[in-house]
Amino acid sequence: MAGSTKTNITPPRWLLAELTYSCPLQCPYCSNPIDYANYQSELSTEDWKRVLTEARKMGAVQLGFSGGEPLTRKDLPELVKHARDLGYYSNLITSGYGMTEEKILQLKEAGLDHIQVSIQASTQELNDHIAGTASFEHKKTVARLVKKHGYPMVLCVVLHRENIHQMPEILAMAEELGADYLELANTQYYGWAHINRDLLLPTQEQFEQAEQIAQAFKEKVAGKMKIYYVVPDYYEDRPKACMNGWGTTFLTIAPDGVALPCHSARELPGLDCPNVNDYSISEIWNGSKAFNFFRGLEWMKEPCRSCDEKEKDFGGCRCQAYLLTGDMYNTDPVCSKSPDRHRIQQAITSAKTCASSNSQEKPLIFRNSKNSRIFAKN
Amino acid sequence: MKHSQNQILNMTITPDQPIKFSPLHRLQWEEAQQKYVILYPEGMVELNQSSAEILKLCDSTRTLAQIVSELEQKFDTTGLTNDITAFLGVALQNGWINQN
Ligand code: SF4
């Protein structure tokens, strides 16, 4: 087999369909690209149906409808129905904004399997501040309706410095709402969260205290509520096994039809991420430059290349390496073996200084079209 | 929270109550993988053939003993009680099945 270093390609299992970048909320940690205003076009209903069909044929089975706010797409019930007919297990990832009981029933009828509602905080004041929109009471109503109509209820709270102190109240709220699953997602610093990092990154003490409370709660509700806890990798010494390995499991389709190996990948230079308007899903998955770019372990530099943990974490996240070191081939700087680990330390220190200075010079940059157009120009 | 992944809960199958597959999960044949899987929010479990055979009988009409005898007949064997009971205990803990 001389010369054959080709990595064995596994089929996609999870499809993330980002239906739109439009969203009535303005979360300053939103993972959408900061220059999303550049990408205005949206796939048609027929294109989405074709994407779903082709990916399903290859083996995708978990499907997330996300965005932006997917409820802003009028064809959502039609896409949900198509997904159900194909045998997907589908999830609506929503802010709850614009959701009504009627829509919940209509989507259930169409075959939606579960709904993940995000809440920004445990109090109205903070929720509405973070979301940039008055939405707290409505979100709670939506969560109750989701439960009432027999969906598994998944509550998602993104954690950061502004709300992490509310951990006990957040947990109590999840219990009160009857969540079956609670996703406690420490902010991952990409997109909007990256530019707001000084204002969002909690201190290590805050994080550890919150984690302890969550851990005790997890034990208390075992068997009743499942907790998914996403760690803030800045406080870890090994990176996350990003995407379960590049091009092994996850396929994201952006609103304009660009296929991404991870939802931040369009920020990486030179990948030429393909568009579903030009290629079939199997051409994209198997043959495209972007999906083969970091497949396997051959692309690695030191220290990953000769590290005995490389099959465990695949060298971490490419987007994080790029954002923090400027070179997407580098070891994820979260890793304590990375020569760039000091950049994480700098970020932590900088956020801590910002927190203690208590100054108002640097306001949160909210995720909205006005702000996005500024980044789109540069 | 890497610390305590596997909670040991004291959950066992009640012998005289029928067993039902959870409405919050879905059991489905996957053509691409040539196996049964359980689907639930954010997750998927691939099943081997015997686990799938057991779960398919959890349709809220059969009790533990009925499932055992049906499978023993189907596979023309005896002595499956312990294996099936153990597997259903795990299934109960994972919330894949319930009894009320
Ligand atoms: S994170 Fe907030 S702003 Fe971004 S898409 Fe979700 S709800 Fe909208």
Ligand code: SF4
């Ligand atoms: S050096 Fe690379 S492969 Fe080794 S643990 Fe760190 S990130 Fe993972």
